Amino acid sequence: MALMDFIKKQFIDVIQWTEESDGTLAWRFPMAGMEIQNGGQLVVRESQMAVFVNEGKVADVFGPGTHRLTTQTLPVLTYLKNWDKLFESPFKSDVYFFSTRQQIDQKWGTPQPITIRDVDFGAVRLRAFGNYNYRIADPKLFHTEISGTRESYTTADVDGQLRGLVLQNISNAIASSGIAFLDLAANQLTFAQALTRQLAPEFEKLGLQLEGMTVQNVSLPEELQKIMDQKIGMGMVGNDMGKFMQYQTAQAIPKFAEGGGGGSGIAGDAMGLGAGVALGQVLAQNLASGLNAAPAAAPGATAPATGMKPEDVMATLEKLGDLKAKGILTQEEFDAKKGELLKKLI
Numbered sequence: 339m340a341l342m343d344f345i346k347k348q349f350i351d352v353i354q355w356t357e358e359s360d361g362t363l364a365w366r367f368p369m370a371g372m373e374i375q376n377g378g379q380l381v382v383r384e385s386q387m388a389v390f391v392n393e394g395k396v397a398d399v400f401g402p403g404t405h406r407l408t409t410q411t412l413p414v415l416t417y418l419k420n421w422d423k424l425f426e427s428p429f430k431s432d433v434y435f436f437s438t439r440q441q442i443d444q445k446w447g448t449p450q451p452i453t454i455r456d457v458d459f460g461a462v463r464l465r466a467f468g469n470y471n472y473r474i475a476d477p478k479l480f481h482t483e484i485s486g487t488r489e490s491y492t493t494a495d496v497d498g499q500l501r502g503l504v505l506q507n508i509s510n511a512i513a514s515s516g517i518a519f520l521d522l523a524a525n526q527l528t529f530a531q532a533l534t535r536q537l538a539p540e541f542e543k544l545g546l547q548l549e550g551m552t553v554q555n556v557s558l559p560e561e562l563q564k565i566m567d568q569k570i571g572m573g574m575v576g577n578d579m580g581k582f583m584q585y586q587t588a589q590a591i592p593k594f595a596e597g598g599g600g601g602s603g604i605a606g607d608a609m610g611l612g613a614g615v616a617l618g619q620v621l622a623q624n625l626a627s628g629l630n631a632a633p634a635a636a637p638g639a640t641a642p643a644t645g646m647k648p649e650d651v652m653a654t655l656e657k658l659g660d661l662k663a664k665g666i667l668t669q670e671e672f673d674a675k676k677g678e679l680l681k682k683l684i
Contacts, residue, residue, distance in 0.1 A: 350374050353388075353407075354381035355435035361493045363441070363474060364485040367433040374431065380405040385439035387477045391432045396478050432487070436477040440549055441493050444470050446504040454509045456519045459665075464519065464558055466508065468530065470551040472500075472541060480545030496544075503540045504533070504551075511536040519556075526553040651679050 350372050355365055381404050382388045388400040447467030456462040474480050485491035515532035517525050530553045541548040655676060662672040 351378050352381060353378065353433055354383075355386065355388075356383075357437060361441070362490055363437055363493060363496070364477075364481065364488070364491040365435045366487070366489050367435065369432055374407055374433075378407045380407055380433070382435075385437060387436045387438055387474070389434045389436065389477050389481055391434065391481075393431075396481065397431070399478055434477075434481060434485075436474050436480065438474050438477070440471050440473045442469075442471040444472070444493065444497065444500065446470060446501050446551075448505060448508070452505065452508060454512050454519075458518050458520060462519050462558065464522075464556060466553060466556045468551060468553040468555070470500075470504070471549045472546050473549060474545060475542070475547035476545035478545070484544055499544075500541075503537060507536045507540065508533065519558075522556045526556065529553050529556070651682065654679060 350369075353367055353374070355367065357365075380388060380400060382400050382402050384402045386402065390397040390400070445467070446469065448465045451463035451465050453461055453463050484496060511533040512522075512529065514536065515525075515529055517529060517532075522529055530551045533553070534548060534551045537551070538548045658667060658672055658675055661667045662669065667675075
């Protein structure tokens with residue numbers, strides 16, 4: 339009966355893998371009920387590598403080419419070498435193929451804003467997204483650490499782990515690049531290169547080689563973007579507070595125009611806009627009189643000391659403090675204005 343089983347036994351002459359679709363990283367050759375014939379051929383194509391696993395341990399790794407398999411080159415014994423075992427081979431081997439070509443256009447992104455340190459703003463919450471590409475560089479390590487004995491292993495199976503590595507290392511990459519947030523949009527290539535350097539060692543631990551990354555967009559959450567827009571507007575008008583109040587009033591006019599609906603809403607908007615304009619005028623006048631106004635003295639006469647009333651100075655300082663709290667004025671700008679105002683006290 340054992341002899342009949344041996345005669346019916348199928349032997350494998352050629353072991354090879356032709357990928358049927360994209361995205362497969364590892365594939366196990368079907369060995370059920372079959373043994374590798376002594377002298378058979380292993381065909382490994384370009385962009386592939388093959389791993390032989392014998393009795394649960396990696397026996398050998400083969401690169402591209404055609405390899406003749408014998409009992410001298412592989413720790414595999416066929417039925418022909420085991421008559422005393424009633425043709426039951428004590429050696430069980432599996433062959434795994436690995437795709438070493440680049441897996442391109444793999445997406446990454448920040449599902450939630452992440453907080454980073456920034457030279458200009460101290461701390462910033464930002465969003466970013468892009469793509470990356472990688473390949474299997476060490477099939478033995480990838481087999482033992484990631485894919486294991488599964489029949490196949492795809493890019494989708496490892497996608498979550500790789501996305502997590504990207505997000506985990508973004509903050510360190512930005513810090514090592516030395517790029518301020520305001521410059522990130524104009525230096526996305528530099529940012530991507532810094533992220534690649536940060537992530538490459540983490541990919542190597544999985545048997546992968548990170549070939550490159552792209553950063554397609556970097557943005558702030560909406561509430562921080564509004565503050566950024568105000569700061570940019572302040573930078574455009576410089577230290578002229580009169581012009582800044584005009585800028586703020588111009589920003590408020592579209593909101594007033596959009597506030598249609600009931601009469602009470604329009605009246606409230608009108609009152610708020612009028613109060614804002616009046617406040618802007620008062621503040622601008624106070625600053626102008628306190629910082630810039632100096633009445634001309636008659637020739638040969640001593641000019642009397644001029645300045646601002648204490649209550650005007652305090653009111654102006656409070657308004658400047660609000661601007662600083664909103665990020666419109668820096669601490670240095672606030673301190674400079676405060677010093678000038680205190681000198682103008684009557």
